[in-house]
Amino acid sequence: DIQMTQSPSSVSASVGDRVTITCRASQTINIYLNWYQQKSGKAPKLLISATSSLQSGVPSRFSASGSGTDFSLTIDTLQVEDFATYYCQQTSLAPWTFGQGTKVEV
Amino acid sequence: QMQLQESGPGLVKTSETLSLTCTVSGASISSYYWSWIRQSPGKGLEWLAYIYGRRSINYNPSLKSRLTISLDTSKNQVSLNLTSVSPADTAMYYCARTYSGASSGFAFDIWGQGTMVTVSS
Numbered sequence: 001d002i003q004m005t006q007s008p009s010s011v012s013a014s015v016g017d018r019v020t021i022t023c024r025a026s027q028t029i030n031i032y033l034n035w036y037q038q039k040s041g042k043a044p045k046l047l048i049s050a051t052s053s054l055q056s057g058v059p060s061r062f063s064a065s066g067s068g069t070d071f072s073l074t075i076d077t078l079q080v081e082d083f084a085t086y087y088c089q090q091t092s093l094a095p096w097t098f099g100q101g102t103k104v105e106v
Numbered sequence: 107q108m109q110l111q112e113s114g115p116g117l118v119k120t121s122e123t124l125s126l127t128c129t130v131s132g133a134s135i136s137s138y139y140w141s142w143i144r145q146s147p148g149k150g151l152e153w154l155a156y157i158y159g160r161r162s163i164n165y166n167p168s169l170k171s172r173l174t175i176s177l178d179t180s181k182n183q184v185s186l187n188l189t190s191v192s193p194a195d196t197a198m199y200y201c202a203r204t205y206s207g208a209s210s211g212f213a214f215d216i217w218g219q220g221t222m223v224t225v226s227s
Contacts, residue, residue, distance in 0.1 A: 001168075032211035043200055043217035044151070050210035087151055091212040095166040098151040 002026050002090050006099035013104055017078045021102045023071045023088035032092035033071045035064055038101075039084045047086075048073065078104070108132035110201050110218035120227045124191050128184040128201030128218055135177055139204035140184045141214060142175065146197035155186065156204050156212075191225045198222050 003026035013019050023033065031051040036044035046055050048064045051071060061076040075082055083106060088099040114126040128140070141156040155165045155175040165173050174187040184201055199221050202214035 030211075034211075034213045036214075043202075043220055044214070045217070046213055046215045049205070049213040049215075050207070053210065055215065089151075089153075089213075094164050095168070096153040096212070098153070100150050 001095055002029060002093055002097050004088055004090055004097050004099040006086075006088055006102045008102060009100065010103040010105060012106065013078050014106070015078055015080060019075045019078055019082075019104055021073045021086055021088075021104075023066075023073070023099050025069045025071075025090055025092075028068045029090040029092035031067060032090055033064075033066065034089045034091065035073045036087045036089065037082075037084045038087065044087060075104070108203065108216055110203065110216060112199060112201050112218045112221040114199060114221040114223055116221075116223065118191050118195075118223060118225050120192055120225055121190055124186075124188040124195065124223060124225075126186045126188075126199055126201075126221065126223075128186075130182050130184065130203075134179075135182050135184060136179055139206050139212065140175075140177070141202050141204045142184075142186045143200045143202060143214065144195075144197040145200070145220075146194075148194075149197075152197075154188075157184065158206075193225050196223060196225045 005024045033051050035048040038044040064073045085101045085103045109131045111129045118124045139158040142154040157175045172189045176185045201218045203216040205213045205215040
């Protein structure tokens, strides 16, 4: 299985901050990397697919990049509603696997 | 607007079979890929299986021997059976529409709210 490792596991931030989360795959996954946001008690929400494609309705302060094995998600000008846990996921090779999550907290 | 609603027993006894259903509204299930994903505190998010039509099925190898995913087009439902459950199968179970793009791979773009399953003796 492809292992997905996120860092950091948690990050303390304030409204207005810029936050970057990284995700590393144990082998190359081309561009098949998705990012999800999960708020407490809710299902995950797809933010970005195929490394950098922002889903409809997702604010432009979210951006992502990467290729091969190293990827990142950046939140510019953090808003109150962005405090959540973020997961990366690879769909390059089954079984599709997720990172362990990064909690963005105050 | 497509909506997904999972349903399940809530509590299952060890060694029994867990049966879950995802009822889809707003679209025909025949037109999309569908996945089941679970989330437990100990293991995070885990993809279990996907299905497209009746011939394209893929299971997580770690659970393949115990999983069966299926479609009921007459009811517009996606089902998942997990046999011989143990407390390690305690989790929130989600179904999700699985977007498939030729150059973008797969992604879970619409999720249900999830159904919590506890396995206990």
